Amino acid sequence: MIEIRELHKSFADKKVLQGVDLAIETGETTTIIGGSGSGKSVLFKHIIGLMKPDSGSILVDGEDITRMGEGDLYGMVEKFGLVFQSGALFDSMTVGQNVAFGMKNRKGMTSAAIATAIEHSLGQVGLADIAHMLPAELSGGMKKRVAIARVIARKPQIIMFDEPTTGLDPIMADIINDLIIKVTDDMEITSIVITHDMVSAYKISDKIAVLYEGRIIETGSADGIRQTQNAVVRQFIEGRAEGPIKIR
Amino acid sequence: MPANRLKKPLHDFVGTCGEIVILTGKAFVLIFKRPWNLALIENHLYLDGIKSIPVIFLMSVFTGGVLALQSYYGLQRFGAEVFTGSLVGVSLTKELIPVLTGLMLAGRVSASYSAEIGTMVVTEQVDALFTFGVNPVKYLVSPRLVALVIMTPMLTLFGDFVSIMGGRLVATLVVHQNPYLFDSQVFVSLEIWDVVSGLIKAVFFGLTIAIIGSYFGLKTEGGAKGVGRATTTAVVVSSVIILVSDFFWTKILPFSMR
Numbered sequence: 001m002i003e004i005r006e007l008h009k010s011f012a013d014k015k016v017l018q019g020v021d022l023a024i025e026t027g028e029t030t031t032i033i034g035g036s037g038s039g040k041s042v043l044f045k046h047i048i049g050l051m052k053p054d055s056g057s058i059l060v061d062g063e064d065i066t067r068m069g070e071g072d073l074y075g076m077v078e079k080f081g082l083v084f085q086s087g088a089l090f091d092s093m094t095v096g097q098n099v100a101f102g103m104k105n106r107k108g109m110t111s112a113a114i115a116t117a118i119e120h121s122l123g124q125v126g127l128a129d130i131a132h133m134l135p136a137e138l139s140g141g142m143k144k145r146v147a148i149a150r151v152i153a154r155k156p157q158i159i160m161f162d163e164p165t166t167g168l169d170p171i172m173a174d175i176i177n178d179l180i181i182k183v184t185d186d187m188e189i190t191s192i193v194i195t196h197d198m199v200s201a202y203k204i205s206d207k208i209a210v211l212y213e214g215r216i217i218e219t220g221s222a223d224g225i226r227q228t229q230n231a232v233v234r235q236f237i238e239g240r241a242e243g244p245i246k247i248r
Numbered sequence: 249m250p251a252n253r254l255k256k257p258l259h260d261f262v263g264t265c266g267e268i269v270i271l272t273g274k275a276f277v278l279i280f281k282r283p284w285n286l287a288l289i290e291n292h293l294y295l296d297g298i299k300s301i302p303v304i305f306l307m308s309v310f311t312g313g314v315l316a317l318q319s320y321y322g323l324q325r326f327g328a329e330v331f332t333g334s335l336v337g338v339s340l341t342k343e344l345i346p347v348l349t350g351l352m353l354a355g356r357v358s359a360s361y362s363a364e365i366g367t368m369v370v371t372e373q374v375d376a377l378f379t380f381g382v383n384p385v386k387y388l389v390s391p392r393l394v395a396l397v398i399m400t401p402m403l404t405l406f407g408d409f410v411s412i413m414g415g416r417l418v419a420t421l422v423v424h425q426n427p428y429l430f431d432s433q434v435f436v437s438l439e440i441w442d443v444v445s446g447l448i449k450a451v452f453f454g455l456t457i458a459i460i461g462s463y464f465g466l467k468t469e470g471g472a473k474g475v476g477r478a479t480t481t482a483v484v485v486s487s488v489i490i491l492v493s494d495f496f497w498t499k500i501l502p503f504s505m506r
Binding site: 045048049050070074075077078080081082084085086088089090091101102154 | 371372373375376378379380381382383
């Protein structure tokens with residue numbers, strides 16, 4: 001379980017996170033939704049330890065990662081996998097080398113075991129025959145699927161998806177949604193997704209949390225969020241320009 | 249207030265210096281921590297060292313040649329042109345080749361380090377390294393540091409030899425000096441410490457180029473413009489450090505003032 005308590009973060013004079021409280025249950029898919037600039041990516045980077053908060057805590061299975069030293073943090077990161085919005089594939093490596101990257105330094109991983117894992121992971125995302133290709137040769141959807149394959153090859157306990165459907169056509173977005181559901185169920189992992197794609201959020205989420213002005217203002221199931229009376233949340237999920245949300 | 253106006257740049261400067269020292273320390277310590285990235289070191293030895301040979305060759309042969317030419321005509325005014333070989337040998341090995349090799353590598357390698365690492369930063373590849381439990385300093389900086397600390401003195405030694413040969417070529421073919429006279433003057437005047445002091449400087453220059461290029465790459469912000477800015481800053485800062493520190497090395501090294 002991941003518990004985020006009273007998380008605050010500012011950059012210069014700009015307050016990005018202003019007391020985020022959120023509990024992410026093990027084995028569930030929790031989606032954090034919010035508009036552009038609402039602090040979703042900053043919150044994400046805190047959860048995996050890429051950023052340190054000004055105050056507050058993040059407990060991962062009872063251990064506060066905000067107070068961990070560098071060595072312990074690298075150990076904790078082993079539990080996580082992060083699928084970046086852009087894919088963040090290493091462009092100097094082939095697809096196969098990208099997928100192998102996270103496994104190379106692990107104890108007990110022989111070359112044969114790595115080769116099998118590459119084949120299996122790329123097969124799971126439907127791209128079994130592209131191990132030799134370079135990231136520059138792939139489409140946006142393929143890059144996202146390779147990024148997912150690269151993460152699942154390491155068998156993490158928690159996978160975080162940063163805007164997994166952004167920039168994709170509706171069909172490819174649905175393929176990614178199905179992939180997230182399949183990976184979460186097959187591997188029995190915890191998934192955390194940040195998105196502003198409501199079609200995706202409704203389809204994949206066990207729980208949806210709404211981030212607005214640096215705070216979680218509502219949490220609930222997909223149906224619960226659909227039926228909310230909160231005016232801010234309603235404006236966001238209905239995608240209306242008029243309403244209480246301040247656009248900068 | 250002028251004092252307040254100075255406060256921020258001074259604060260930034262001290263902060264940057266501190267971060268560079270910390271990065272150097274981390275990169276150095278992580279060299280010895282397993283797993284060793286031998287393949288990466290080998291790759292940088294080739295890309296940044298071996299592939300720099302043509303440019304160092306050209307720089308050295310022409311620097312040696314022009315120095316021989318200028319020295320011959322300068323010394324001739326005092327009837328001392330026989331000492332052309334001495335002047336060429338000592339000044340090339342002690343000062344010119346180590347500094348010019350450093351500057352050439354600052355332009356070629358420091359720029360490529362900051363551009364490559366900077367691009368990795370803005371495309372989140374450096375964050376991705378962290379999420380795979382890989383320390384970005386160990387993976388990106390330490391192998392570059394090892395490679396340049398090895399290759400810069402080696403390229404300097406190569407440059408020393410080529411530049412003296414370039415000087416000899418010009419001295420004998422252009423100003424028709426006796427080749428045996430040139431050789432004997434070089435060997436009589438040149439001491440082992442002249443070459444060694446240049447190589448010690450080269451080790452420091454290699455370290456500077458690797459760290460400064462990597463540091464400004466890791467600090468890149470703001471997309472393509474940020475990568476461009478990081479690259480320019482890395483080349484300027486490493487070149488300035490090489491030029492300024494050369495003076496202090498010459499003062500500090502006990503055998504370089506002889």
